[in-house]
Amino acid sequence: MLNREERIQALQWAKNGATFMFMPQEGLVNRILLDDPETKNINKVLKYTLLQKKPIRMETKTIVEYCMGTLDRNNSWVLDHGDIKVIPPQFETKKKENDNE
Numbered sequence: 001m002l003n004r005e006e007r008i009q010a011l012q013w014a015k016n017g018a019t020f021m022f023m024p025q026e027g028l029v030n031r032i033l034l035d036d037p038e039t040k041n042i043n044k045v046l047k048y049t050l051l052q053k054k055p056i057r058m059e060t061k062t063i064v065e066y067c068m069g070t071l072d073r074n075n076s077w078v079l080d081h082g083d084i085k086v087i088p089p090q091f092e093t094k095k096k097e098n099d100n101e
Helices: 004-015 026-033 044-051 060-068 073-080 089-099
Strands: 020-024 056-058 082-086
Touching (some): 004 082, 020 026, 056 060, 060 073
Antiparallel strands (some): 020 056, 020 082
């Protein structure tokens, strides 16, 4: 879960064109494995992806909505149980170059 300062920083990064990724925390993975009732609204594909414990690229719009408190409850709950990071520019540049091939 992002604190107030982190939300402000994420919004600034989003305004400057940053790309974000999400890393599920161990607690979220465990809740999915235990079929916790809180995880019942997570679709099966996302559950499978979260169980891989790998970074998930996030749409900037989703992160902005999360930071502004306008993202739907289910997605906000998932994001509350992980870490949101900015994809370093050197990796984003490589992705964009590969997209043009």
